[in-house]
Amino acid sequence: MRTALRDNALGLVFGLLFLIVLVAQAFAGHADFNQQQVAAGMEPIGLGRYLTSASFAADVAENWQSEYLQFFLYIFLTVWLVQKGSPESKKPGEQGLESDREQKVGSFATDDSPSWARAGGLRRTLLSNSLGLVMGLLFVASWLTQSIAGVAAYNEEQLRDLQEPVTWARYLTEPDFWNRTLQNWQSELLAVASMVILSIYLRQRGSPESKPVGSPHDATGVEG
Amino acid sequence: MGKPRFVRLAMLLTTVVMLAGCASVGERSSAAEDAARLFLQAVADGDGPAACGALAPETEARIDAPCAESILDEALPAPSATADARVYGQRALVKFDADTVFLAVFPDGWRVVAAGCTPRGERPYDCAVQGG
The missing domain is CATH 1.20.5 (Single alpha-helices involved in coiled-coils or other helix-helix interfaces)
Known part of the structure; x- marks a missing residue:
């Protein structure tokens, strides 16, 4: 236990x-x-x-969607983009999907690999992209929830102010929806950019999110 | 092959919750429409005390005293046979053929916040009777 x-x-x-x-x-x-x-x-x-209430649901969902968007983007972009000196990045030159041998799939799968890594076709493709896909689906589901709860919460405020309620489609063009959305997106993107860049020069002893304390600033993809 | 028991149970629960949600929204819309209709009908019938009893406290406070007499001076039309009621959280809007009524939820049910309202595009409705 x-x-x-x-x-x-x-x-x-x-x-x-x-x-x-x-x-x-x-x-x-x-x-x-x-x-x-x-x-x-x-x-x-x-x-x-x-x-x-729609108010509580919208407040919760608007933060969830941005978190899942952050991870979705980070997981996919780090396949193709590198940041020299960052422990969050692969080494320059390693961009891309990498070989089957490096990824231990198909005939390179080991005894303890997930069975779908050994399989071919759709199952291997799904497993190979499952982390990013699930983050992406959770992002879409959370954003959709935000929009549905958001229009109800927005319309409650509209009625409080003796104004006409709007449809869901109209709400998607309202400043309220985009203000709620973008204020969360910008903070998540700032947090990721901060992590990628600050981890080049700063260290946290013992954390796998940091390079070892003595690693040079230009060491890339080295976790402590 | 039949679906596992927990899947069938989850589907049943989802259906019950969705139906309960629809019923709840439908009941709330209906209750809001009833409250708006009761108010407008009371004014049309010359029943000032009943009309004032259907108002939200802040709305009633904004009407010249005595409310039961002043409310009858407002040019409020009788409710049409059909109406469109929409409920969002603690607020509702009921549109009759000749009038629009705003309502809010109180412990004893829906009460009229504003009535005799005409639309002004993007700006708030202009209401003959309204609270603060």
Whole structure:
């Protein structure tokens, strides 16, 4: 049991932190929503009703979509683009899908390789791109959720202001939708660019996200 | 080969939740329309106390006292037989043939926030009766 916990600590801790922060967001969002309700001369709503509201769903989904977009882009772009000196990058000259031998697929699969790595055709293609594809699908699903919950939340505000509600298609052209979307995208792209570039010159001893402390600044694709 | 039991259970639960969601939206729209209709009909019938009882507190507070008399002076048309009701969260909009009514949810149900409203394009509706 203790070994299992230790061996999976990273995933477990992040999963737990996610749940704690999501609950905290729910309480903060509920308080914020009720402040606006009272300011508009209405009654506060219960936590349960808030958790099933479009407002909460839109706030959650708009952040999820940008996170999955970040990983989707990072996974695919690092196949083809390199950053000299970054431990996040492959070495210059290694761009591309690499050989079957390097990727241990087909006849180069080992005994403990996933069975789909040994198989050919669609199964191998799916496994070979599964990480990026799932991130991409989660991005699309989250963005779609943001748009659907977002139009309902937006229309609730429209009615509060005695304005006409809009359709989903019209909402996709509204500044509200793109402001929510782009403010998340820019922060994710900044975070990735910061990681790629700062990790050239800075170190974190013991972290696989960093080069070993003594590695030269121009060492690429070396993880500590 | 039949679907595994958990898949069938998940499909059943999904269907129940979706139907419950549709029923909930339909019921809320219907309730909002009923509240708007009750208000406009009370004004048309000259029943000031009933009309004022259907208003949101802030809207009622904005009407010259006594509300039961002043509300009847507003040029509000009687509700048409059919209406289009749309609900988003705590707010609803009900469009009758000759009037548009805005409502909000309170602990005892839907109440009228604004009535006698005419559209002004991108700008807010211009309403004969409205809250703060």
